Amino acid sequence: MRITTGGRTVAALLWALCLSPLLQANQGLTPLADDEMSAVSGAGLAVALEDFRFMMAPTSYAEQVGIAPTGACSGSGGVASNTNCWRRGDLRWYGVSISGAENLANSGMHWDDATSCNPGSSAMSCPRGGVIGGAGGWFSPFDNPYLMRAWSPEGLAYDGSAINADSSNPDKTIYEFLAPTEQPDYLFAFWGEIEAGATRNPASQALTAGTGVANGGGLLKSQTLIRGNAAGSVFRLFKFAETGASPVYGETFAMYYHSRLQGDFRFSVAQAAAGGTDTIGEAPVFEGVEGLHFRNVDAFLPFGQLYYQALVLDAVGTTGNFSLSLTKIPETPAVYNPFYSLDAGDVRGFQTALTAVRDWNAGCGGDQTCETWRTTHGYVRYGDWYPGNAAYSASSGTRNAINDTTDGIIFRACQGCENFNAFARRPLVIDKRGETFSRQRTQTYDCNTGNVGGCVVDGSGPIFNASGGDLTRTYPTSAVNLGDARMEGLLIHQLDIVSCQGGGGC
Amino acid sequence: MKYLLTLLCIFALRAQALEPMTDTDLEQVSGQEGMQLTLRLRNNVDELLNPVGCSGPLNPCRMGLEFAGRDGIWLMLKDYYGYISFNSIRLDGSELPASYTSYEDADRFLGLDGSCLVAGCDPRSLKAVKVTYPFSKAVGEYDDMLLLMNIGRTALEFDDGPTPGYLRDAASGSVLGFRMSDSTSLNAPAKARFDGSAYVFGF
Incomplete structure (x- = not known):
């Protein structure tokens, strides 16, 4: 990948670097000897996080700024200029935080940074807790850490040929980020604004200018809380393995993400009687129980398979639009057979799915087809009901x-x-x-x-x-x-997310 | 793009008063016993974090990404400017705990051939680099990282003869813009804090 940046003479880099004896602070320092460092081969890097918590300020946000659609609404109320039309939509996510979910009264805080609450309450009424795992606890344990490593696992190319069949002489290397296989539950939370009808230029006007409310649109504040963890998730970077004279995707930068989430989810909009606010950019205190709750969720969503299916960037036409695509499964038996991983004798997948749902909580017993099925098929389970109980x-x-x-x-x-x-x-x-x-x-x-x-x-x-x-x-x-609800055997053949309006419609 | 690089060293307890260091002072520093680091990067903004020349067609505030297998096709981030500051990160040599946690998984340290990448697949008491943000930890303090980012438009640009795509603005539109900031004022950077310690170790 090549990166180029433009700019006149504005970019500046200021390093303030202190390599100091740290005076009174140096009593806890532990020197690393050269021979200790030389034992590191570079095969991977591990990150363990103790007493960890990350919080953005409740007023700090990430924003997606929309554009006014063709024929945008201009009026308000039941008038023709506010009927059968759309408005520009802006989304803001404030105060993104990852904090502890311990069930300790008053150990957490609402978005006003002044009202205490219990981050482990069963109602999920508290958006931010203390450090993850409690004092001395681990977000990613040192003996089960986040890992970043480069290696050469076996897999299938887009044409079905084997990759890295000879481990002593590999032909492709990937870079991967691995979440711990087990970790404590934590709170992932943010509050947000959905604004319809804003007219401001965010680069030159503050949030208080050109608001949607002032232009006949509206503003909705909401809160999203997830209490659980993403243990077992995998993110990989590699070169997509499609060669040939007329490739569909070619050998390009590729990503895959296997998402695993388990825990509880709450989305709410009601504000508390004390601490509520409708002022744009101000953090409200949300009411304690209202909203849509999903409890005891367990989800696995595989976006990509090693070497033969991946997230890639592609041009859409020649006027500036682009897509982020999960590449389609090729019409090649050597690829789609393992992708489907049907039981012996099953040609439609129904019997395989029945078996898989029946045996969802049992091991595969060394059955490689069963193992592969479980990496290509996802699931989303809401609640603790399960087949057989x-x-x-x-x-x-x-x-x-x-x-x-x-x-x-x-x-x-x-x-x-x-x-x-x-x-x-x-x-x-x-x-x-x-x-x-x-x-x-x-x-x-x-x-x-x-x-x-x-x-x-x-x-x-x-x-x-x-x-x-x-x-x-x-x-x-x-x-x-x-x-409760369960969706089992989710299979993604192809997914295209297209960005239009870069240079005309798509 | 022009970079201004300034290296300043300050003593931890006298951070408010910048003082020049002599070559002799610098020679005493090995970094082996830890260091404290503040990193600030401004891109296309002035010292007050106002964008400079980042509006209008083909303005120079842009970043282009060209991926393998997509030669001549540039993913352009236009009207692009920002600021990032990491304040007072402390790096220190340390040792991992001597006792396992209840989450221990020795398989995490296995190599491709099944051998252990650390002795006995046991990371206990290994040497590690400890990373902390020791300051600004009162309730409501968010000063470990500041971040302002603006991407006004995103679109593809194509090479046109001798003109590379990253110097073109033929696709003037965008479906979305992206921005990270703080609601307290225009171009105020988003603020964040990190609590706890990160132990980084390799194998």
């Missing part, structure tokens, strides 16, 4: 209660706020004569009519299994649990 039975089990706030997918109102009316109308079995006929099975809330409550909640779960009857009933509640 008692709750899978329709007649018994411990499915989430109708208003359980500890597991699965949950909507919650703010504390002290009015209830909202939850509604469900989910067909389980369809009677082609219509949903009120006897064979139909539709899940609804088994409550009294008129939003007055009186819901029947039994051990079978939050949803009443009805055949006919009143399908309009709602459930007045401050929290509703939508249940």
Whole structure:
């Protein structure tokens, strides 16, 4: 890769470097001898982080600045100039932080840096905690650290030929970043602004100028909290392995990312009575429980496979637009057979998927096809329900209660706020004569009519299994649990993210 | 692009008063017993962090990336300027703990051939470089890293005869701009802090 920078005489570099005896501070220094350093071969670099925490100031942000679309809205309210049109959208992420998730009262802080809270509370009501793992704890343990290393693993080229088959004489080297295989849970949090209709030039005007609110648009503040960890994630850099006279992608700079996330997620917008603010750029204190919660999430998403599928940059046309593409799987059996990793005798994948879901929590027992399936197929699991547990039975089990706030997918109102009316109308079995006929099975809330409550909640779960009857009933509640969900066997054949408007449309 | 490089050395307890060092003083410094480092980089901004000449077509505030296999095609970051400052990083020689944590995984230290890259795949008590930011740790203090970045437009530019793509502005648009700053004022840098210690060791 070549990099060039332009600029007149403005760039300046100022180093203030102190190589000093550090006077009173030098009592803890440990000299490194030359012979100790010479033992390092350069095969890799490990980074261990102790008592670690990273926090941006609550007013500091990263921003994506949009452009006004063709025919942008110009009015406000129910007028023609505010109908069937779009506005410029700007996104800002403030105060990005990685901090401890220990369940210690008042060890954390809200976005105002003044209101204390408990970062381990079950409601995820606290955005920032202390150091990760508590005092003396590790974000990345020294005996399971973040690793950066260059090496030459085996793999498949785009045409299906073997790469690095001879480990003593490798033909390709990759550079990789590895997260620890195990690490403590931590809080990853930020608050944000979605602004519609801004007109400011961010390079020459402060955030208080040309606001969307002043131009008929709006401003929404939100908060995102993730409590968990990304242990087992892998990021790799390598040269894409496609040769030939007319390559689709060619030998170019390639990346792959295998994302693993486990933990809880909360997205909220309600602000606390004390500490709330609608002023642009000011950090509010968010209310403690409101929002959309995902509890006990476990996700694996593979973006790329070594050498034959990767994230690459490509031109779209010749007018300046470009794409970030996850390259398509070639129509080459030597590549797509291991990519699909079907069980012996299975030609459609259905039986392989059934087996994989059934055995999701068991080892592969040395079956290489099974191992490969688990690196090419992703999953997203919300909640702790799993195939084979008692709750899978329709007649018994411990499915989430109708208003359980500890597991699965949950909507919650703010504390002290009015209830909202939850509604469900989910067909389980369809009677082609219509949903009120006897064979139909539709899940609804088994409550009294008129939003007055009186819901029947039994051990079978939050949803009443009805055949006919009143399908309009709602459930007045401050929290509703939508249940658990699993997506298994996610396979990405090709993905193109295109940036248009660089030089005209795409 | 012109760079101004200034090396200043200051004593830790007298940081407020810059004093020149003599050659003799510098000769006493080996770096072996640790060092403290402050790094500041300004790119296309003046000392008040205002951009200089970074608007309009084909302005010189630009960075181009050309990837292998994409010869003559430049990913251009236009209206590009910024500032970064790392304040008072301290580097020190150190030793890893003598006892395992509950997260220990010896396989992390295996090489391609299955051999251990550190003796016995055991990193206990290994020598390491310890990196810390020891200052500005009160609640609400964010002074370990300052960062201002502006990328007004992003688009591809193509080589045109003898004119390289990075000297062209044929694609004048962009779908998005990117900026890192602070809401307190225009061009105020974003502020961040790092708590704790990083132990860096190789094999």
